[in-house]
Amino acid sequence: MDIEQIRSYCLNKKGVTEEFPFDEHTLVFKVLGKMYALISLKKWEEGEAAINLKANPEYAIELRETYHNIRAGYHMNKKHWNTVYLQETELHPDLVKSLIDHSYKMVVQGMTKKMQSKLEEL
Template identity: 35%
Template sequence: MQFEKFRAYCLDKPGAHEEQPLGNDSFYYKLGDMVFAIADKGEEYRLTLKCDPQQAIDLRNTHACVKPGYHINKEHWNTFLMEAVEELPLSPWIDQAYDLTLSKLSKKKRERLGLSA
């Protein structure tokens, strides 16, 4: 998935916004103050997505292009090495990352973001 397509897909999610806290090469996609996806366009283009712990392991065991989260909690995050990921559809994993993050938001935070409780 090309970066612009990934970016548009993430930003199309209700309440999602983008931040660049580490500089020009790292893009964080958040719901409120919680991250659900990270794109790193540095030397090696990679996407890091929040993931259910068991599914994270299963995905790593099934696809060589999926690694434990890069510089982040390896139990709850997977990193997709984009040079080798073309055969793997990412939209379901982005959806899951968003949904997992949304499920962790309090009712008050959801309301502030204009999301249903």
């Protein structure tokens, strides 16, 4: 998947916005203000296409053991975040979408009931 496909997929989820809260190079996707995906545009332009995604801790480890291009989250909490390197070997787009979906769901599950209700109303 290219960056525009990933961006479009992330933005099509309910309650999602995109921001640059850290610097002009780090694109962050949030659901009701909570991060669920990050992309370094600078690294992407340098040929290091990658996306940071949240994951259930057990699933995060399983993914790292299964795919050599999924590693502990770069500059993130290594227990809860993975970095998915897209340029090393092409991951099937369905897998990438599944990982994005999982990250989104993890963040929504961690929200208060009030926030979850607000999301449902959108």
